[in-house]
Amino acid sequence: MDVLGWILVIALFAVGMAGAVYPILPGVVAIYLALFVYGWFFTFQHYTVWFWVIQTLILLVLFVADYAVNAWGVKKLGGSKASIWGSTIGLIIGPFVIPAFGLIIGPFIGALIGEMLAGSGPGKAMKVGAGSVLGLFSSIVVKVILQLAMIVIFFIWVF
Numbered sequence: 001m002d003v004l005g006w007i008l009v010i011a012l013f014a015v016g017m018a019g020a021v022y023p024i025l026p027g028v029v030a031i032y033l034a035l036f037v038y039g040w041f042f043t044f045q046h047y048t049v050w051f052w053v054i055q056t057l058i059l060l061v062l063f064v065a066d067y068a069v070n071a072w073g074v075k076k077l078g079g080s081k082a083s084i085w086g087s088t089i090g091l092i093i094g095p096f097v098i099p100a101f102g103l104i105i106g107p108f109i110g111a112l113i114g115e116m117l118a119g120s121g122p123g124k125a126m127k128v129g130a131g132s133v134l135g136l137f138s139s140i141v142v143k144v145i146l147q148l149a150m151i152v153i154f155f156i157w158v159f
Contacts, residue, residue, distance in 0.1 A: 001041065002041070002042070004041070005037065005038065005040075005041025005042060006041075008034070008037045008041070009034045009037050009038050009041075012030045012031065012033055012034035012037060013030070013031060013034050013151055015030040016028060016029075016030035016031035016034065016147055016151075017031075017144070017147055017148075017151075019143075020140055020143035020144045020147055021103070021140055021144075022095065022103065023091055023092060023095075023103075024092070024095065027062070027066075027143065027147065028058075028059055028062040028063070028143070028146075028147055028150070029059075031147055031150050031151060032055065032059050032150075034154075035047070035055060035154060038154070038158070046157055046158045047157065048157075051153070051157050054153060055150055055153065055154075058146050058149060058150050058153075059150075061146060062142075062143060062146050062147070065139065065142050065143070065146070066139060066143065067088075069135055069138050069139040069142055070084075070087065070088070070091070070107070070132070070135040070136060070138075070139045071084050071135065072135055072138070073131045073132055073133070073134040073135015073136065073138060073139075074087050074111055074128055074131045074132050074135055075131075076131055076134070076135075077127045077128050077130065077131030077134075078124060078127065078128060078131075079111060079114075079115055079128035079131055079132070080114070080115060080118040080120070080128075081118075082114035082115065082117050082118040083110075083111040083112075083114035083115040083118065083125075083128045083129075083132070084111075084114070085110075085114055086109075086110035086111050086112070086113050086114025086115070086117075087107040087108075087110045087111035087114065087132035087135070087136075088107075088110070089110050090105075090106035090107040090108065090109050090110020090111065090113075090132075091103070091106055091107045091110065091136065092106075093106055093110075094106015094107065094109070094110070103136075104133055104136070107129075107132040107133060107135075107136050108129040108130070108132055108133050109129070110132070111125075111128050111129045111131070111132035112125045112126065112128070112129035113125075114128075115128045115129070
């Protein structure tokens, strides 16, 4: 039973880290779930109130940062709400339409179309599209760092 528990915990950590890059995966939710799986298979005894406070704060920061950092990239270069929506839709749909490069091209095209629909010219729309890619990469960096912090805190607390 111990082996199954560790397989599930490690698999959830892996899915969580992959979710930092691939938005359709649950990301931080998988990592948070891994904390419960460990408790159910082994013990919740290692977890203190401070452990849950820290992990939950990181989870909440990640939820906010996921949207805010991406929107920041679009807004930084003058994007409208339509381009933020377009970038978000492109981020979700892009990987399915263009599997290898859709993660980058999707938000770019989505922001570009959104900005054009908002009435901007092609030059500004291209600039905003580039901002969406900047926001995406910034968001990925933030998510990877914070999700790794969650995993490291787990191992420090448990061992």
